[in-house]
Structures are given as C-alpha cells and as structure tokens.
Amino acid sequence: MITNQYLNDFYNNYDEDSRLALKHGSVEFLTTMHYIKKYINPGDRVLEIGAATGRYSHALARLGYDVDAVELVDRNIEIFRQNTLPDEKITITQGNAMDLSAFSDNQYNITLLLGPLYHLYSKEDKQQALREAIRVTKQGGVIFAAYVISDGCLLDEGFKRGNISVAGYIEKGLLDPDTFAAKSQPKDLFELVRKENIDDLMSVFPVSRLHYAATDGCALLMRESVDAMDDASFELYLKYHLATCEREDLLGITSHAIDIFRK
Template structure:
C-alpha cells in the first residue's frame, strides 16, 4: 500500500526519539505527560495507539502502570521492544489505528492517540480511528488525541522556510483562507482547532482541555535549546501557564485534545 510505504520510508530514517529528547522537544513531551498524569489513578489501564518508538508508553511503564501499545511501523516496534526492561508491564503489537478489533470495548482508563491523526487523510479514516479509540475506553475514561496544527507549519515551513509559493502552486494551501491540505505523499495531515472540534462533535464525549503542547517553542527552538536548566524550568512554568489560552493556541505546532467518554 503506497500510503504505508511513505510512512515506512519516513520513520525508517527520521529520529523521532531524538526530537523529543532535545530541550525544545521536551516541551511537547513534558506538557503531554503533565496532562496524562492528571488523569492517572493507581492501577489505571493504559492503551497507546500509534506508540512510535515507545517514548510515552515506556515512560508510563517506568512509573509502574500497565501499558498496552499498538504501532503500525515495524521499525518503530523494533526500537520500542529493544527498550523494554524486565520490570516494565508493557507490550506492543502491530496494529492499524482504524482497526482495534483485538481489544474489547470499555477496557482502558486512559487511551492515548498521540500519532495516528498525523497520518490519516480522509474523514472516514479519522472518524474510524477516533471511534475505535473511544470504543475501547471505559465510560468516564479519558482519551487524549494529538494533532499537527496547520498555521504554525505555514508560518515556519512556508514563509520562514521560503516554501510558501511551492505550497500555493501545489494546491496544499488555499490562496484565500490559507487552509492547509495534505496527502500520504506529504506525510502529515494538518488541522486547525475548528477542524478538531468538528471531528469530535461526532462522539459522546465532554471536552476537558485543549492544549497547545509546544505553542511558541518551535519558533524559538534555538533559544530554548540554549537555555540553562534554571531558565528552561522557568520557561516551562510560563508555557504551562499559557498553553490553554484560547487567544494563543492557534500558533502551536502540536496540540492535544483531552475528552472524557460519557
């Protein structure tokens, strides 16, 4: 399948783990973990869908939680498995986010969908992935879904990177509204906040948080990476204070939508 080939080629060569370990990458990781931990109780059962190389699953397993994970890309699974230690209650298997038939409904207290929505391009597939994630989540349980946001990409890759004319000429950005479009060949599907909320209107859920997980960080990544530890901690404190502000969330590169199943 051509779509899978694009993803395999990308993740076989891209250092996703390294991105999240840089100071600017840690902002996204630490923010997401901060919100995950708000909803974890002792003994909570966790499912991560599209777990990549296991950055989140392994971190949660190290804290003593039982984690089941699924991932589509074999390379990522191999990296994930190489990092599992004997004391971790975690397992990973190869599955597509749009088909979780291997899991019974209402099984998990917290379900993480932190990667698949980056790579689903049709309304049907997006609804199916969200539907499956919600199906396996317990009533009253939490679903945390991550998205790539379009306007930050247009600003950084388009204007700052000098690629805006290419994006416009290829029809990847609307010339009037600047809404972004994507395809499997482009790798990442891009959203605006209103697109995400419209998707979730299809489900019986209550929104708890909409969070800009890196907000302005990627616009000043060199500055963030150069911070000493004390300044970086202060920056994180500032980031946490503003990352849900409705007047700022639109410029983030990544967001998480946190809902409760009702």
C-alpha cells in the same frame, strides 16, 4: 499491514527517539505528560495507539502502569522492544489505529492517540481512529488525541526556516491561497489541521472535552532561544507555557495540539 508506504519509508529512516531530546522538542512531551499525570490513577490500564519507539509507553510503564501499545511500522516496533526493561508491564502489538478489533470494548482508563491522526487524510478516517480509541476506553476514561497544527508549522517550517515553500505549496494546491488552510494526501505525509477542523471531527462523539491545549506553543518557532536557555530559565519558560497553553488567544500558534476528553 502497512497501508501507507510513504509513512513506512519516513519512519524507517527517521530518528524518532531523538526527536524530543533537545529542550525545544521536550516541551511537547512534558506538556502531554503533565496532563496525563493529572488524570491517571494507581492501577490504571493505558493503551497507546501509534506508540512509535515507546517514549510515552515506557515512561508510564516505568511509573508502574500496565501499558498496551499498538504501532504500525516494523522498525519502530523493533526499537520499542529494545527499549523495554525486564520489569515493565508492557505489550506491543502491530496494528492500525483504524481497526483495533484485537482489543475489546471498555478496557482502558487512559487511551493515547498521539500520532496516527497526523497521518490520516480524510475526515472519515480520522473519525474512525477516534471511534476506535473511544470504543476501547472505559466509560469515564480519558482519551488524549494529538494533531499537527497548520499555522504553527507554516510559520516555523515555512516562513521562518524555509523547509516548506509557502508559495510552492499554494501552487501545488496544498494551501488555500486565501485562507492558507492546508490540504494533504498520503504522499505529503503530514496532515495539518486547525482547531475548527478538530471541533468538527469531534462534534459527532458523545464525549466531554476536558482540555484543548497548544502542546508546544511557540517552542519550535523560537527553538534556538529555547535550546540556549539554562535549566532555570527553561523551567520558568515551561511554567509560563503550562500556565498559558489553554488560553484561547494563544491556541493557534503551535506546531502540535492536544485534545483531551472523557468518555
């Protein structure tokens, strides 16, 4: 089942559950949940593809929704099961976002594809995962697709924190020296894109976009300041973020983006 050993090694050694525990990390989760709550209705069925340890799946199951989850990596599935409470209406299946043949057409009101597109490196593979997410969604259902955005990551992980060597990436051919557009392969783990790439991917699907939002905006870039906020300041920051995260002039400087569209 595992097709990418780099991915397996990464998630087997990564504390996915703690990723969003700090204030700066919670902005992505709170923003995505804000939009899910806008479209989910009582009795809806949810599919989460690439559910990892199940933060979204469990949060939605605890709100009373019927949730099916698909995940590739064994260790994440094991933790997902440990995190499941007895009264949750939830299932987890090992599977690949590019082949959801275990799931029939037109089943889900809400489909979450929050993660697999970070780890698919060609346009064809990304479109295959999107096609599968659309296929299993009911007509009129809403799909949430998340991406890692190159400019936010370059500014934060590269120029600010030095975890990525920008010069080194250019030398290795992972960044275009003129446009700074990113290119990745499985060994690089994360596929970094820009909105223009997402628009191009989506151009072949007969769906209507409801929202395109900068999921965490500048929260990672200014993580020290966000983490130092008291609860009242953080609440105000979040209010500001939600009020501005779809503004066209702010969309590119974000570590993650969410594309929300109706089938």
